[in-house]
Amino acid sequence: MRELLIEVRGLHHTYMEGTPQASESLRGVDFDVHRGEVVALIGPTGSGKSTLMQHLNGIIRPQSGTVMVMGKDLSDSRIDPRPLRRSIGLVFQRPEDQLFEQYTGDDVAYGPRLMGISGKSLSQRVRWAMEIVGLSFEEFKDRPVFMLSGGERRKAGLAGVIALRPEVLLLDEPTSGLDPVARTEFLMRLKTLNKEGMTLVIATHSMDDVAILAEGVYILDNGRIAMSGSTGKIFSKFEKLRSLGLDVPASVSLMAALKSRGWPVPLDVLTVDEAVKEILGAISHLSRGGISARV
Numbered sequence: 001m002r003e004l005l006i007e008v009r010g011l012h013h014t015y016m017e018g019t020p021q022a023s024e025s026l027r028g029v030d031f032d033v034h035r036g037e038v039v040a041l042i043g044p045t046g047s048g049k050s051t052l053m054q055h056l057n058g059i060i061r062p063q064s065g066t067v068m069v070m071g072k073d074l075s076d077s078r079i080d081p082r083p084l085r086r087s088i089g090l091v092f093q094r095p096e097d098q099l100f101e102q103y104t105g106d107d108v109a110y111g112p113r114l115m116g117i118s119g120k121s122l123s124q125r126v127r128w129a130m131e132i133v134g135l136s137f138e139e140f141k142d143r144p145v146f147m148l149s150g151g152e153r154r155k156a157g158l159a160g161v162i163a164l165r166p167e168v169l170l171l172d173e174p175t176s177g178l179d180p181v182a183r184t185e186f187l188m189r190l191k192t193l194n195k196e197g198m199t200l201v202i203a204t205h206s207m208d209d210v211a212i213l214a215e216g217v218y219i220l221d222n223g224r225i226a227m228s229g230s231t232g233k234i235f236s237k238f239e240k241l242r243s244l245g246l247d248v249p250a251s252v253s254l255m256a257a258l259k260s261r262g263w264p265v266p267l268d269v270l271t272v273d274e275a276v277k278e279i280l281g282a283i284s285h286l287s288r289g290g291i292s293a294r295v
């Protein structure tokens, strides 16, 4: 069993507690992340994703329930969460608001510099992080932040957190605002980061993101975990997903339907072209007598 890095139990959170505007945003959430996993937190706007993410690196402390992160009990007010933030980095929903240096390269370098990294290893680190988010190092490192477009600012904000090389990267809606090509590229790069050992938690309302990346899924609905489990298991429950206002990509529904009938196809097939390729591959496999499938 892989090491449990994040363990949330019975977490409740109410904004503006004790006022007439009080609203309960988390209503008894249980949430686990193991080392090396990619976990997606999915749910409609207002379901509590950002509130839960902010608990995971101590920006919001538990009002009731427990949040254990890498052996630290964040419900204990004597625990200082700041040292933990080197190991568990949070990219906010609007990372472009996290920029504060004049030049893009300096902004990405800010965190690693604070960690004592300098010289060649600093520039290598900055180059690496910028390329992951799709910002060319040569082209952008000396560009003033105020001259970046909205999308570029977003990427720079993301790169600044990735540059810390945290053990766990928490990403709050990282693909919103990216165009489809940039989005797929970015998700593929995240996949690479995960293969290199980084644990990822991604809050999203996109089932496409989940299909591409996540092994495990938690579905938040109005502050409660409505469903959780492996991506394949969750995707197979179309009816329940629909009742929660969520849908799976059409290519995934098709693959899931074939898989449930014994076809040797993967679930993470997102385009029609890929689906055709997988179906043709499966047909040739089946015609060689590999596996019996129903039509």
Ligand SMILES: Nc1ncnc2c1ncn2[C@@H]1O[C@H](COP(=O)(O)OP(=O)(O)O)[C@@H](O)[C@H]1O
Binding pocket: 015, 016, 023, 025, 043, 044, 045, 046, 047, 048, 049, 050, 051, 052
């Ligand atoms: N700072 C805040 N003050 C008051 N209410 C908030 C605040 N942030 C979020 N909320 C409320 O908490 C609920 C959950 O919000 P949030 O965690 O941002 O959900 P999500 O990220 O899934 O969209 C929503 O009803 C939202 O209006």
Ligand SMILES: [Mg+2]
Binding pocket: 049, 050, 051, 093, 172, 173
């Ligand atoms: Mg949010």
